[in-house]
Amino acid sequence: MLLAINGGKPTRSDFIPYGKQYIDDQDIKSVNEVLQSPYLTTGPKVDEFEKKLCELTGAKYAVAISNGTTALHASCYAAGITKGDEVITTPITFAASANCVLYCGGTPVFADIDPETWNIDPEKIEEKITAKTKAIIAVDFTGQAVQINEIKEICKKHNLVFIEDAAHSIGTKYNGIPVGAHADFTTFSFHPVKTITCGEGGAVLTNNEEYYNKMLLFRSHGITRDEKLLTHTPFNGYNEQIELGYNFRMTDFQAALGTSQLRKLNQFSNRRKEIVSKYNEAFSKIPEITIQKEIKESDTTRHLYIIRLKSDKLKVGRDEIYKALNAENVGLQVHYLPVYFHPYYQELGYKKGLCPNAEALYEEIITIPLYYSLSDEDVYSVIEAVNKVIDYYRK
Ligand SMILES: Cc1ncc(COP(=O)(O)O)c(C=O)c1O
Structure with a gap:
């Protein structure tokens, strides 16, 4: 147990987690109905969830899948990423945004972030393009949309595939249009800390029928019953494996939970926005803290709220501030260790110093609680806890 500063009494006696799901009676009823139905998986609830995701985003096709990581993997597979291909992504993300390239035999290339928005910087993307570049995986970090128009232009100019990792950004709009219909592929994650959850779950949205069909095969062993694709059709229900796929299917009870949660997306989104504006107002008054800059095109449903410390104005570094805030009973995380700092990536030969803006950000960030049921009192x-700790450690 850490001792709180200033006499050991924490701001809160109970602990506030940094994130958590919100499940209501309707969610429970929806899941229960599936559990009593004939289809636990590959049934009508998956189709319904996919339809709802298309309605929400305006995308033509949706593939519900086992999680956000397999959503990215399916996108890279359908985009044809293979050995020798380079894919540009941000280092400030969960490792899955780069791992999906490795799964397909390609090479992740890291382009630095914008020091103010913390999203991948389109100018830095251009600097990393080579003859081998095949795609860009841009991550809507914390929920803020990336500079979609600029990235689309780059993709058009260099004939690249645009994969938008929207694991953080369901509910966000870019120029008034929901995230999901802008890129060649948009991937979502429905992990419990995200804005809506399926327990585990993900989805890929696309307007491209060929990509869609490839992802359907990929999700379920590469097996098809489509007569146009079969070498012969001796009996009803006959199927053939025509590609090397996986079992990355979503169950019907996960899909039912997802559909039920989607009904609350506006409500979730509005509350998150309220909390973000309270935080922004409070933290913009603290000279030792920087808050994330928002681009005007993004109407953001924030998944994560991050404060950036100005190290030169504080007596201690991020880790001490983190410990002190934790001792106030505030749940925290750090999002993220730059991907290429992970020992696995270091072993692959990535060197520190590659993306200075990302590395500097990492040293100074702390993620604080943000979720739908966080009360005003919380x-x-x-x-109060942030003010207390900063007051104590201010230079
Ligand atoms: C940016 C990003 N991409 C991908 C993923 C992977 O999603 P999942 O955990 O559903 O596999 C995450 C998960 O946190 C994420 O934050």
């Missing part, structure tokens, strides 16, 4: 406790 929000004010978090703000």
Whole structure:
């Protein structure tokens, strides 16, 4: 147990986690109905969830899949990423955004972030393009849309595939249009800390029928019953494996939970926005803290709220501030260790120093609580705790 500063009494007696799901009676009823139905998997609830995701985003096709990582893997597979291909992504993301390239035999190339928005910088993307570049995986970090128009232009100019990793950004709009219909592929994650959840789950949205069909095969062993694709059709129900796929299917009870959660997306999104504006107001008054800059095109449903510390104005580094805030009973995380700092990537030969803006950001960030059921009282406790710790360590 860490001792709180200033006499050991924490701001809160109970612990506030940094993120958590919100499940209501309707969610439970939806899942229960599936459990009592004939289809636990590959049934009508998956189709319904996919339809709802298309309605929400305006995308033509949706593939519900086992999680956000397999959504990215399916996208890279359908985009044809293979050995010798380079794919540009951001280092400030969960490892899955780069691992999906490795799964397909390609090479992730890291382009630095914009120091103010913390999203991948389109100018830095251009600097990394070579004859081998095949795709860009741009991550809507914390929920803020990337500079979609600029990235689309780059993709058009260099004939690249645009994969938008929207694991953080369901509910966000770019120029008034929901995330999901902009890129060649948009991937979602429905992990419990995300804005909506299926327990585990993911989806890929696309407007391209060929990509869609490839991902359907990929999700289920590469097996088809489509007569146009079969070498012969001796009996009903006959199927053939025509590609090397996986079992990355979503169950019907996960899909039912997802559909039920989607009904609350506006409600979730509005509450998250309220909390973000309370945090922004409080933290913009603290000279030792920087908040994330928003681009005007993004109407953001924030998944994560991150404060950036100004190290030169504080007596201690991020880790000490983190410990002190934790001792105030505030749940925290750090998003993210630059991907190429992970020992696995270091072993692959990536060197520190590659993306200075990302590395500098990593040293100074702390993710604080943000979730739908966080009460105003909780929000004010978090703000109070941050003020207390910063006051104590200010130079
Ligand atoms: C940016 C990003 N991409 C991909 C993923 C992978 O999603 P999942 O955990 O559903 O596999 C995550 C998960 O946190 C993520 O944050």
